[in-house]
Amino acid sequence: MVTDLADMVKPSVILDGKQTSQVLLADLKQEIQVLPEQHRPKLVVVIVGEDPASQVYVKRKAKVAQELGMHSEVRWLDATTPQVDLEREILDLNKDVSVHGILVQLPLPKHMNTLDILSVISPEKDVDGFHPVNQGRLLSGDLPPALPCTPAGVMHMLHAYQIPIAGQHAVVVGRSNIVGKPVGLLLLQENATVTVCHSRTQDLAAVCRQADILVAAVGIPRLIGADHVKEGAAVIDVGINRVDGKLVGDVDFEAVKEKVGYITPVPGGVGPMTIALLMRNTLSLYKAAGQ
Numbered sequence: 001m002v003t004d005l006a007d008m009v010k011p012s013v014i015l016d017g018k019q020t021s022q023v024l025l026a027d028l029k030q031e032i033q034v035l036p037e038q039h040r041p042k043l044v045v046v047i048v049g050e051d052p053a054s055q056v057y058v059k060r061k062a063k064v065a066q067e068l069g070m071h072s073e074v075r076w077l078d079a080t081t082p083q084v085d086l087e088r089e090i091l092d093l094n095k096d097v098s099v100h101g102i103l104v105q106l107p108l109p110k111h112m113n114t115l116d117i118l119s120v121i122s123p124e125k126d127v128d129g130f131h132p133v134n135q136g137r138l139l140s141g142d143l144p145p146a147l148p149c150t151p152a153g154v155m156h157m158l159h160a161y162q163i164p165i166a167g168q169h170a171v172v173v174g175r176s177n178i179v180g181k182p183v184g185l186l187l188l189q190e191n192a193t194v195t196v197c198h199s200r201t202q203d204l205a206a207v208c209r210q211a212d213i214l215v216a217a218v219g220i221p222r223l224i225g226a227d228h229v230k231e232g233a234a235v236i237d238v239g240i241n242r243v244d245g246k247l248v249g250d251v252d253f254e255a256v257k258e259k260v261g262y263i264t265p266v267p268g269g270v271g272p273m274t275i276a277l278l279m280r281n282t283l284s285l286y287k288a289a290g291q
Contacts, residue, residue, distance in 0.1 A: 049079035101127030153273025171211035
């Protein structure tokens with residue numbers, strides 16, 4: 001018999017993404033360090049243009065990969081690079097047997113078609129899990145070695161804190177291909193009952209109040225308030241928004257934290273998990289390649 005999550009937890013447990021990610025990274029490092037130096041996983045990140053946020057993310061990804069003992073490389077292309085040149089770069093990486101994971105940093109310049117670019121990456125090296133083939137595998141339940149990093153990070157955090165999923169009602173606010181849809185599918189994979197909300201959902205607060213697990217991934221600062229959550233729910237805030245120079249989530253943390261059972265802060269919640277899962281994906285692709 002499934003027990004309601006609200007009856008199982010104490011209020012205001014902060015889900016520490018930094019600590020949880022460090023535990024995962026330590027496990028990955030231990031596994032990687034025993035591999036021969038010349039035959040370790042290699043991640044290549046391709047960045048087009050000079051978007052400041054993208055540059056910060058890319059440098060952080062490369063730094064963590066190196067700390068784990070992986071091989072990593074960043075390829076910087078000018079913002080005016082023709083799409084065909086980026087596609088040629090990716091095709092060369094597809095052929096390079098020393099490369100196990102390929103990531104094209106988003107967003108791309110406006111003259112490039114993101115879906116077309118992501119489709120050029122070999123599904124076997126698609127470390128972000130965005131290739132249409134891998135999205136199809138996720139939909140069918142035949143999970144690929146590399147799952148979309150942020151959704152996989154959400155699931156890892158739920159597991160790390162032993163938050164029940166099977167039989168629970170999960171509400172996802174946001175239907176993007178990067179977070180909303182895949183996290184909904186991953187929750188379904190683990191037998192949650194899933195509702196996906198979006199801009200045309202009527203009475204959003206009423207729907208959210210049904211959630212045992214509420215995932216906010218819509219990109220609207222502090223959209224989710226106390227009237228959107230029920231007592232004891234687990235609230236996962238994927239939003240990263242800058243308001244008055246500060247990072248805030250899609251959840252009004254101060255208004256919600258005393259009411260719910262579990263909640264992620266922003267920053268320090270889901271964010272650190274995303275990079276940790278990128279590293280795990282790279283190792284998973286390395287293993288899938290038989291190396």
